[in-house]
Amino acid sequence: MARPNVSRQKVLDAAAELAAAKGISATTVDEIASAAGVAKGSVYYNFESKEAMYSLLITDALERAALRIRAALNNAADGTAVATVVRAFLMGIDEHPAAGKVVATEMFRLDRPWNESLAAQRDVFFSTLQDALVRDGRESSVSDAAAVFGAMLMVGFERVVFSPSMSLERAVASAAR
Amino acid sequence: MARPNVSRQKVLDAAAELAAAKGISATTVDEIASAAGVAKGSVYYNFESKEAMYSLLITDALERAALRIRAALNNAADGTAVATVVRAFLMGIDEHPAAGKVVATEMFRLDRPWNESLAAQRDVFFSTLQDALVRDGRESSVSDAAAVFGAMLMVGFERVVFSPSMSLERAVASAAR
Incomplete structure (x- = not known):
């Protein structure tokens, strides 16, 4: 497992909230980044893809x-x-x-x-x-x-x-x- | 509910089989038509949309x-x-x-x-x-x-x-x- 960091946990929490509300397929990386308050690049720095994140x-x-x-x-x-x-x-x-x-x-x-x-x-x-x-x-x-x-x-x-x-x-x- | 007909039931059966195997999102109307052995037009004759079908x-x-x-x-x-x-x-x-x-x-x-x-x-x-x-x-x-x-x-x-x-x-x- 990668070393935990603050952005990474924020991204995972935002990804969970969004998918719980509207499903994984309908959730985009842009929305996750925005809800987590991080740049999209930071999402991809921590995760290869949306699939890898979920x-x-x-x-x-x-x-x-x-x-x-x-x-x-x-x-x-x-x-x-x-x-x-x-x-x-x-x-x-x-x-x-x-x-x-x-x-x-x-x-x-x-x-x-x-x-x-x-x-x-x-x-x-x-x-x-x-x-x-x-x-x-x-x-x-x-x-x-x-x-x-x-x-x-x-x-x-x-x-x-x-x-x-x-x-x-x-x-x-x-x-x- | 619309009157039942043979194509319609074939389409629904094929739609169920495909979605059971790979999920609704990944299933296309083309695949459903092909698996049901009907023309794509026949699918849309019976159902407004994939969503309506499911x-x-x-x-x-x-x-x-x-x-x-x-x-x-x-x-x-x-x-x-x-x-x-x-x-x-x-x-x-x-x-x-x-x-x-x-x-x-x-x-x-x-x-x-x-x-x-x-x-x-x-x-x-x-x-x-x-x-x-x-x-x-x-x-x-x-x-x-x-x-x-x-x-x-x-x-x-x-x-x-x-x-x-x-x-x-x-x-x-x-x-x-």
């Missing part, structure tokens, strides 16, 4: 979420492991709602240059969720992990987009069931 | 799914209502996997002309799922409906894309829990 944004967000839920699982008590993992995931969306929306949007797409990194991180998510299900003495096949993953993704999305008043604990209880 | 495809798929799960609920026994609804939804994806993939992809996007019809159908899905949860004596708030919806969407997607050997009953058991 690829990094999505990979970073997924890695961060994967690390976060794995750490939560390591500290979870048996019997509440799934709830602990779901809570950690939803708190991650609370901290980075724009990145969360972009990832949710891209999750189901099969036509993107970052598809491979999505697939790799999907495996990490699924194996963490399967471990959590085992820790709670629940069924833990791939379909069970997919069900919890889908539930926490949709509940998180619902909370960010349509129902901001939904409490974290209400969301955890629904998604962890 | 809008109809998505609206049709959602309406079909919403009617299907509502009918399933009406015939479901108390105690197995959620499982019955989830099974009906997953069987719908089995019948129309390409349309299912396109809808899953678009579900989380906020930047599309068909966003309003997605939002309207989302309400129908949520209220059907809430009714099913009530019929099973389960918690039935919006977050619970979102959890079941996310679970069945992700399990269905997983089954279509990554795990085609997952049985319907295995998928239902995981998503309806």
Whole structure:
């Protein structure tokens, strides 16, 4: 990963906000530079292309979420492991709602240059969720992990987009069931 | 809705297949016409634009799914209502996997002309799922409906894309829990 710098993070934040509002395809590098308050050259100094920028944004967000839920699982008590993992995931969306929306949007797409990194991180998510299900003495096949993953993704999305008043604990209880 | 005709259905099927494989933005009307085996003029005879075509495809798929799960609920026994609804939804994806993939992809996007019809159908899905949860004596708030919806969407997607050997009953058991 390149060394972090201020412009670079500003660019990534602006890219996330714009794509969350109107999609990646409709977002231009000019708009990103303008929203970040940097020159267009500075965007291209930090990123090869718009694709490379969104690829990094999505990979970073997924890695961060994967690390976060794995750490939560390591500290979870048996019997509440799934709830602990779901809570950690939803708190991650609370901290980075724009990145969360972009990832949710891209999750189901099969036509993107970052598809491979999505697939790799999907495996990490699924194996963490399967471990959590085992820790709670629940069924833990791939379909069970997919069900919890889908539930926490949709509940998180619902909370960010349509129902901001939904409490974290209400969301955890629904998604962890 | 316009009167159905053979070319029209061929065009919609080709549009679904192409968008499922590579996304709506990357799909051109020329490719759709070619895959459907019709002249480009015939596409524009049936649809104003690519956007209008995908809008109809998505609206049709959602309406079909919403009617299907509502009918399933009406015939479901108390105690197995959620499982019955989830099974009906997953069987719908089995019948129309390409349309299912396109809808899953678009579900989380906020930047599309068909966003309003997605939002309207989302309400129908949520209220059907809430009714099913009530019929099973389960918690039935919006977050619970979102959890079941996310679970069945992700399990269905997983089954279509990554795990085609997952049985319907295995998928239902995981998503309806």
